[in-house]
Amino acid sequence: MTSLAGPVNQVLGEQILAGERSRSRRWRVQFMLAWLVIVAALVAFVLITINLDTQFIAKWLPFILTGVPVTIFVSFASITLAVILAVLGALGRLSVNPYVNGLASFYVSFFRGTPLLLQIVFIYFALPQMGLVLPEIPTGIIALGFNYGAYMTEVFRSGIQAVPHGQTEAALSLGMSGGTTFRRIIVPQAFRIVTPAIGNDFIAMLKDSSLVSVISVHELLYQAQVAGRPNHKSMQTLLIAAMVYWILTIAFSFFQARLERRQAVGDRSRRPGSG
């Protein structure tokens, strides 16, 4: 019988691939063009309305940038504290002990229910009354850490709960104790689930850390204000601060995206749909 299959067209695939590649290249170029135009427009608007004093900026930029390490340090330290509190908080919220659970739920409710700015000010004034006179930076870290810890408690809790129940059942049916199951099976998977959320929270923290300037922590925003005020160029220095925050955010987002892609490689299933 005549062959059911025609001749196989080998060139076609390469042609299509090349076409798709050039299309996506064109798209990326146009996309970047759009950004460029918008950024240029923004810069033009700023130059027209704010009347940038480049000499002034050149003189004060190093001073303003001294705030960057403080911002990053405060953010890192706060997110670390927040993660610790969130792990404890999530354990508490999942506890069958009503008292532990009550404490954790109170913590979450209270710190999520009131403005961060107030918490910073309160903690600044309240800690010394409890006999704990910490310098401004640790105080700010505590305030940020407690606030974000409350939000992240819920993230962690839902991360733990997002681990399919089948995992717990499989571990238990192998004879593992509840504790071993939690530590060896649940937590590692939950951590993978919440990593993106931690990354996002860190990026948000970078900006919220600017609020601790009210208690005289010399971070980026504070430095910008100090540079701008006496010279009455606040708008310019704040603009610089905004740019620096933006660059930091983009840098960390980029870093985070890479990290997530790397993590995802192991997760991606070879054949979609097979279980």
Add this chain to the structure above:
Amino acid sequence: MTSLAGPVNQVLGEQILAGERSRSRRWRVQFMLAWLVIVAALVAFVLITINLDTQFIAKWLPFILTGVPVTIFVSFASITLAVILAVLGALGRLSVNPYVNGLASFYVSFFRGTPLLLQIVFIYFALPQMGLVLPEIPTGIIALGFNYGAYMTEVFRSGIQAVPHGQTEAALSLGMSGGTTFRRIIVPQAFRIVTPAIGNDFIAMLKDSSLVSVISVHELLYQAQVAGRPNHKSMQTLLIAAMVYWILTIAFSFFQARLERRQAVGDRSRRPGSG
């Protein structure tokens, strides 16, 4: 042959149910007890360290509370604006047009990359320079709305993307156009997915709205500070503000939880695991 099944024990089920009920009742009581103790301890701490001046509070409470409607109004208006911007933003981020996509991605990057406080101040001073002299409250709403709109753009985008691709395929294979598919099939499902996020953002907005006090919007935090500072009773008035924020948050959380439960009723599948 003898019956394979023994007599059915009818009482047992009721006994177990009753036991479970009384256990969970006990648990709830203990949980609430924990809250009560913590709140009492907090109140005691406050009373001891802050030396509440009840007469002063009684005198100033009405003044402080005039900020509540402003806070609520600003939050509501801002979240409404944010939802509108987020819908547009999400459409932009999903657009195949590189320019539209570029604009939307710039918007998200910029407003998520810089501190909200700076955005409020910039918009406050930049709008009049563009010939748009809006009063303070609308200005604050614009700033908050743009900021939250950027965050919510990503929420909406992922909500739209969370609608299984099979839905689009089913709609297209019925002959629906892309537009009809989006409007009639995707959007209604995406909205359900993002409702909880909108609720959470509203609750966060309630607190972030306190930042617009810097541009002369007399919301709750502002009123508390004005009442407290000149009388050297800031701690007391801020504490009151914190309580009010907390109560507002709890009230809205409660409302949100009820709404979500109501929405969920239709979603819950009768038999778990069947498809």
Add this chain to the structure above:
Amino acid sequence: TGGATPAPSVAASAAATAPSSAPSAAPSVAPSIDPNSLLGKIVAAGKIRISTDPNYKPFSFQNPDGTYDGFDNATAVEAVKRLGTAVGKPIQIEWMTPSWDLITAGGWSGRWDISIGSMSVTIGRAKVVDFVDPYYYDSGAVAVPKDSTVQSLSELNGGKTFCVGAATTYEQWLTGTLEIVDPDKLPAPTDPQVTSLPTDNECVQAVQSGRKFDAIVANANGLADQVKDGLPIRVLSGPPIFTVSVAFALDKSGPDDKSLIEVLNGIVNDMHSDGTLTTLSNKYLQKDVTMKPGG
């Protein structure tokens, strides 16, 4: 200093309605006001937007009923009343309360017309705002915690910790960036460790809560007020650390404000000479701060 003027108690609100018995030497404004000037805009709107910082008792604060009160506000009410007389049209006041940083930074984008809120005249500020003639003279003072052994400014040299309100002249004095026209200012302590909180109220509160600062630098009258209120601080005796003129300020980058300044200069001078300012000062501060020290 001129404590000799009789001090009839005039409330801020009352001041607005009080008959201006004073001889009005204000130049009767020409009917030809440039409509594009700040004055023209104010007259056309029949409204002036005044920024004030009601966190600054006794100069500016709010009452539980929401009304604005204090020396600054009473002065503003009287000045605006006289402005209305001068232009032949009553002018309404709209109070604005942006944060203090935003006021002192200039570049108001037309958000408000004038600052009548205890702004000290400094050379730096004069680059971004235009000042009217001073309506009072302010002096800074140093306070120490009640239990401190420090008695004089010289003991605060060498790395002591200070708390000040952010964006104030006191912060500038400490950090060595204060440039004022008035010459007599004391040298700041050497190598100060400065904590700047939103206002000096927070400083006092910080001390009260147990935070340790060696000293607080703030407005002498404000500190006196706080001592009176029983807060745990003590003001160092001795001459003020500096004295500075305090004046209404207008945005340099805003519409042409020359005509308005001219009118306001007249009004402020009238209020000096007819004793209105002294009266208000005595009412709110229990002393007269409206005379130039040594002048």
Add this chain to the structure above:
Amino acid sequence: MNGQGIVHEIHPVELPGPLVPAGAEPIVRATKIEKYFGRNHVLRGCSMTVYPRETITILGRSGSGKSTFLRCLNFLEEPSAGRVEIDDTAVEARPLGDRPRAERERIRKLRTDAGMVFQEFNLFPHLSVIGNLVEAPVHVKHVARPAATELAESYLEKVGLIDKRNEYPSRLSGGQRQRVAIARALTMEPKVLLFDEPTSALDPSLVGEVLKVMESLAHEGRTMIVVTHEMQFAREAADRIYYMHEGQFVEIGPHTQVIDDPQDPRTREFLARFLGPSRSRQAAATPQDEAVAPPPAVGPGPV
């Protein structure tokens, strides 16, 4: 691409099934469909001719390209080359997109003519059963809602779910969902029905009800193309079977040929592998069992 030159040739083995009236024109012509996913050449010149009232079954190993072929038929997947013609609506592959508006409309027409039933049902969860059915007639064909509802109800009746008309999909069993999906496709009154493994996602005990509906559709003479692993369905309901191997149809014919007496070695191997080591024994095992069990086995059937 070079679509102009595509001519649909009916391969000699593509004989119309027994139900097809003599001299009938084909209703589906898929011509030399090629599909690349990147460098992965998934379909290699697949052609298919379907006549009205025929039921076609596509068999083949997992990953051989069955679903991809079916999805190319209604352009859910853009073919890399080739042409699809369904009931006079012809569309050619345009692997790099950018179709003119008129051609996009033709694709919509083609999709309206080819109703698809998915493995995963893909019911619209936010709409009731009846809402799922009337959505497309109302918004695509612009039928008035009452008329669409009446039509929808007649098809719900056919699949035996008229009493569930106001339920939401989440409250239905898998088998019921798939029957609703079939009714939804039918309500558009398509010229041909495409099924992609409609029973694979179902609990074994729910497969029967869906197969029953599909068989009744086959017997009432609807044109259907069915990708399935249900050998029994292929055997009983299919007029012709296309066996796909690595992106090519390597054997075409009635089940008496393709299943019971495969010519192609790859088809033969598949049937052996597919049925699995334990299942392949099935046919042989029954007689043995009968030999062991003293009373002649009545078989698993009902009485």
Add this chain to the structure above:
Amino acid sequence: MNGQGIVHEIHPVELPGPLVPAGAEPIVRATKIEKYFGRNHVLRGCSMTVYPRETITILGRSGSGKSTFLRCLNFLEEPSAGRVEIDDTAVEARPLGDRPRAERERIRKLRTDAGMVFQEFNLFPHLSVIGNLVEAPVHVKHVARPAATELAESYLEKVGLIDKRNEYPSRLSGGQRQRVAIARALTMEPKVLLFDEPTSALDPSLVGEVLKVMESLAHEGRTMIVVTHEMQFAREAADRIYYMHEGQFVEIGPHTQVIDDPQDPRTREFLARFLGPSRSRQAAATPQDEAVAPPPAVGPGPV
């Protein structure tokens, strides 16, 4: 509850299977298991006796309580009443929890003795294949890691996946995953293996490989309790079949009785329904087909 009074009675029809040495003691004794979900009475006094080297299959309609029974055996589900004894470890139901520590340890022992294989595999995605296998021996039995690895590899070999030892589960096919899950259970060297529909979540073409492994386990004399819809497996591998209906075992016996000649009307109805209208014809259809096709059908089997 009133557990003290529970005595395990072996029902007359629970005759040990053919592989069981005469006089052997039962290895699993489940006695009068009751289970309520709220007011829903799901298990109504189910008892089961399993002897070493037996393969038991539980059949029954969807929702009849098969999974619940299996899960009660290793206390993944807390029974409302009754007792489970596996290899001398006996635990009684305590529906309101609050077990003393010693009893919790007994449950862990019982679970270690009863290896479970789930429908959804439930492999640990963050561990490699070998990691999945050694996790429990190392952390539960405190076996040294090298020894555990050696043991694990021997079982991987048995299920034919030794070359995948360092892969992650996400990169395996469904059938491979399930075989890893079986190896994972085996590595704990349990006294009895529990399977809950181990092939239901698999693509039809992948079912065979798993059934093959299970059959080999059955033939090498492991004790297994298998909930399944694979009639063929039940027929070929099961020594005895328990048929469950609405939370009760209504028929117990070898497949020659329960499948081929069911006594209970409910069993009979189930087999009819379960096989479905098209499948029920299968046994009857084959001879007819033979009559139609001239050459004696070689069947779908390989040559």
